[in-house]
Amino acid sequence: MNSRFAKFAIGQVVKHRIFPFRGVVFDVDPVFANTDEWWESIPEDIRPIKDQPFYHLLAENDENTYVAYVSEQNLLAD
Structure with a gap:
C-alpha cells in the first residue's frame, strides 16, 4: 500500500x-x-482503484440529499 494523504479535508465542499x-x-x-x-x-x-483515499460525503443533487462514498480521483473542489 502506498502512503497517501487526503487531498480534501473534513468540512470541505x-x-x-x-x-x-x-x-x-x-x-x-x-x-x-x-x-x-x-x-x-x-x-x-x-x-476506481482501491489504493487511494475514499470520502464519505453528505451529498445532494437536484432531487435528493444522501450519503455518498467516492474515490479521490472522482472528486473536484467546489
Whole structure:
C-alpha cells in the first residue's frame, strides 16, 4: 500500500467529476473500506482503484440529499 494523504479535508465542499452532485466531506478512509458487493456494483470500465483515499460525503443533487462514498480521483473542489 502506498502512503497517501487526503487531498480534501473534513468540512470541505466537493463535486463529482462526472455525475451531477456535490457534497461536504464528513469522513475519509485512506484506502477503499467498503464491501466487495459495493465495489463490484461499479461498472468495471469506470471502477476506481482501491489504493487511494475514499470520502464519505453528505451529498445532494437536484432531487435528493444522501450519503455518498467516492474515490479521490472522482472528486473536484467546489
